Amino acid sequence: MIPTLLPALEQHGRLKLGQADRDRVLAVSAATIDRLLGDVKVAASGGKRRRAGFYSAIRREVPIRTFNDWNSPPPGFCEVDMVAHGGTSVAGAFIQTLTMVDVATGWTECLPLVTRDGSLVVEAMKHAQSLFPWLLRGVDFDNDSAFMNDVVVPWCREQKLEVTRSRAYKKNDQAFVEQKNGAVVRRLMGYGRFDGLETARTMGRLYAAARLYVNFFQPSFKLKEKRREGAKVIKRYHAPSTPYQRALAHPKVTAAVKKRLRDQYRSLDPVALLAEIRATQEELGNRVDRRAARGLQRACKTPAPATAAAFAKTLGRTVQLGEPRATHRRPHRPYKTRVRMPSKLDPHIATIEGWLAAQPQLTALAIVGRLSEAAEQLIAQEPLGDTTTAAPWPGSVDGSGYVGPDPPTAPLVEQAGKANWRDRSADIGSSAAMAPSG
Numbered sequence: 001m002i003p004t005l006l007p008a009l010e011q012h013g014r015l016k017l018g019q020a021d022r023d024r025v026l027a028v029s030a031a032t033i034d035r036l037l038g039d040v041k042v043a044a045s046g047g048k049r050r051r052a053g054f055y056s057a058i059r060r061e062v063p064i065r066t067f068n069d070w071n072s073p074p075p076g077f078c079e080v081d082m083v084a085h086g087g088t089s090v091a092g093a094f095i096q097t098l099t100m101v102d103v104a105t106g107w108t109e110c111l112p113l114v115t116r117d118g119s120l121v122v123e124a125m126k127h128a129q130s131l132f133p134w135l136l137r138g139v140d141f142d143n144d145s146a147f148m149n150d151v152v153v154p155w156c157r158e159q160k161l162e163v164t165r166s167r168a169y170k171k172n173d174q175a176f177v178e179q180k181n182g183a184v185v186r187r188l189m190g191y192g193r194f195d196g197l198e199t200a201r202t203m204g205r206l207y208a209a210a211r212l213y214v215n216f217f218q219p220s221f222k223l224k225e226k227r228r229e230g231a232k233v234i235k236r237y238h239a240p241s242t243p244y245q246r247a248l249a250h251p252k253v254t255a256a257v258k259k260r261l262r263d264q265y266r267s268l269d270p271v272a273l274l275a276e277i278r279a280t281q282e283e284l285g286n287r288v289d290r291r292a293a294r295g296l297q298r299a300c301k302t303p304a305p306a307t308a309a310a311f312a313k314t315l316g317r318t319v320q321l322g323e324p325r326a327t328h329r330r331p332h333r334p335y336k337t338r339v340r341m342p343s344k345l346d347p348h349i350a351t352i353e354g355w356l357a358a359q360p361q362l363t364a365l366a367i368v369g370r371l372s373e374a375a376e377q378l379i380a381q382e383p384l385g386d387t388t389t390a391a392p393w394p395g396s397v398d399g400s401g402y403v404g405p406d407p408p409t410a411p412l413v414e415q416a417g418k419a420n421w422r423d424r425s426a427d428i429g430s431s432a433a434m435a436p437s438g
Contacts (some may be wrong), residue, residue: 002026061147065164066139066173074252075104076137077162079177080125082116082146083185087193092330095194095203096146097185098124100132100139101177105246106216106222107132108180112203114196118151125156131211133247138162142174184214188281199287206280213273215243216265222246345371 002025009015017025070077083097084090096113098121109131111124129136139161141147148165151331156163166173188210194203219240226235247253345352348371355362355370 002028052127056351058150058153059143059165062148062153062163062165064167064173066170067175071105073101074101074137075107075134075247075250076132077103077140078136078138079103079140079174080147080304081174081177081181082113083145083181083189085189085192085194087191089193093195095196095200097126097189097203097207099177099185100213101123101126101180102132102243103176104250104252105243106176106180106220107243108184109211109249110185110207112200112207114200116146118146121146121152122155125152133261134253136161137372138164140166140174142166143168183220186212188277189284192284194284194287199284202280202283202287206277206284209273209276209280211275212268213270216268217270217273218242219245409434 004024006015006025010017069322078100079099080100083099084094085097093115096116098111100109100111101107109128111128113120113124125136125139136159139156141152141163143165146152153163173179189203194200218241221237221240224236224238226233228234241249244265247261248258350403352367355367381385
């Protein structure tokens with residue numbers, strides 16, 4: 001811009017430079033401009049100095065891993081992602097859910113974060129390490145600045161964790177965690193806005209119960225192979241199983257870990273876990289819609305039913321009208337009842353049913369053929385009416401409704417073998433009546 005702006009500034013008296021200074025300004029480089037204007041930019045930004053290109057440099061240091069690069073890793077390699085609970089707006093601070101999914105077994109851990117911050121991500125990963133039955137070996141992030149920073153990446157490397165990232169704008173590179181974001185997090189939390197420390201604690205209780213139910217009692221499919229035949233993609237899946245079952249069947253999981261998982265499985269009550277999940281969802285639902293929560297001054301926790309039958313009877317009934325839930329959805333509206341239009345086959349329904357009773361193998365084409373034959377017989381039996389003597393329309397001469405002057409007659413060549421234009425209506429009517437039998 002300098003070669004363009006400098007002559008205009010000198011012309012209007014905005015700038016006066018000597019020949020030597022003018023030559024230096026025209027020859028200055030972009031790097032020199034940034035260096036000379038560094039203090040001016042800091043003063044313009046309110047005294048804050050921006051570290052240009054810092055996160056991009058860290059991002060470039062982390063290698064890329066795609067979906068096809070996993071090659072059946074042992075337990076401990078996780079995909080990590082964040083789910084935003086900002087509702088319809090991303091303004092301000094709101095809670096984020098850190099989701100970690102083990103690629104080998106599908107073991108899922110979800111942890112709430114009050115804000116998007118690298119230090120909170122590190123604390124959540126430390127807590128997740130104590131929740132996983134095995135040690136973490138590697139983490140795969142996306143290109144979010146909450147992960148690609150000077151806090152998270154160095155900490156992972158200090159913990160001897162293999163750090164990789166997905167390609168930009170390629171969601172399928174993190175297919176495992178993206179699937180759990182929808183099947184677990186969104187199913188539990190919905191799409192409302194959550195913020196505040198108390199809400200984060202409630203979400204922590206919800207995830208504490210949900211992790212046991214999802215990992216021990218909720219089966220899921222896992223892709224076995226995928227191949228392409230032309231334009232068709234064929235996918236094969238393993239039999240559905242829980243992450244707990246996959247961990248017991250995996251040869252890389254130690255016997256001590258398997259024993260600890262079996263003992264924990266025997267101590268879990270799925271009905272009590274579901275009751276805790278539902279009670280926490282009700283509390284979170286009240287926090288989503290404050291207006292509906294004004295009239296609900298009751299305890300958030302409900303006692304767990306004693307038996308599975310008692311729990312099943314309460315499904316769909318414990319939430320009263322007007323009470324919000326975190327997983328609220330639009331009520332199902334039945335389709336509008338459509339009025340059945342009359343059909344030309346209605347008079348022949350009894351006949352068709354009799355044919356099908358006698359010959360169940362009768363096809364639709366055969367039925368249509370029989371109906372056509374019956375129609376032809378009825379038409380052949382009816383006497384042809386005299387259309388030429390039909391009563392004319394009021395105010396017309398020939399029954400056509402035309403009351404203007406007579407049109408010019410056609411040439412004699414066209415009239416040979418035909419009636420004149422006044423009798424064409426009778427010819428057309430008689431030919432239409434004979435068409436079905438011809």
